[in-house]
Amino acid sequence: MRWLWVDRFTEFVSGSHACGIKNISLDEEVVDEYSPGYPMLPLTLIIEGLAQIGGILVAEHFGFEKRVVLAKVGKALFHQPARTGDQLRYHVKMEATQDNGATVVCTSHCDGNLQAEIEMMFAFLEEGKFTTGPLFHPGDLGAMLRLMNLFHVAIDRDGHPLKPYANI
């Protein structure tokens, strides 16, 4: 299974916010098998999708020099299930940063209706903690972000397209 829980970035403003979409398809095994007879995207994978957008938002803010991991989900409210055929529109806003972590506030909408509200915190792994070295093989993160169309939409605070990063 590929661990990509966002289909496409639709907006990305460095250090501010990012948006993306997730389409729910019946041919995804987790959608079919999570709740037999009632296909839906597991709630945890909605959190994961938002965390992937949020993690990239935070990591980019620090020049992809930090080893960013999801550390805590402070709030998770789900107002409706995400069923097959639905398209979730994710929005992630950077809330605060420290030199060892960051917080983001997230929403998911479906057909204009608020589907989920999530708050989460990321921590930066210190060298030698849990694992050493980068979390991605060289080129892998950049390839994933290109698959997700990040660089088609990403701009800096001044509205200019993001320059390519050599370290991802």
Place this chain on the structure above:
Amino acid sequence: MALSQDEIFEKVQVALVDALGVDDDEVTREATLVGDLGAESIDFLDIVFKLEKSFGITIPREELSPEDILTNSQYVQDGVVTADGMAELKRRMPWANLTEFEKKPRVQDFGNLLTAGDLCNYVESKVGE
């Protein structure tokens, strides 16, 4: 308008309840963050974010976590904080009650030192700046 001590405690209490998933009545001024309230290392980062947001203050990492002192051989010998180390801790953390820790200042016990009341004192010192 300056916040009263009760107002500060109430906001600290909310932050700790949210961050640690404990009940209001568990958060007393005497409650230790680790031993009584079950805080883990990652929770301290969460608490910092919540206090910054709630009080509109900035909390430099070294002010609440004097790891640099506790890992400095100048201030620690055989796992025990030296007199110089204690002086440095007191200088860095004048808002913390170090009386009990000073009697037997083992580095391994430092993590369970801070109380909710200490956090209130710290916040009070920051909002008054």
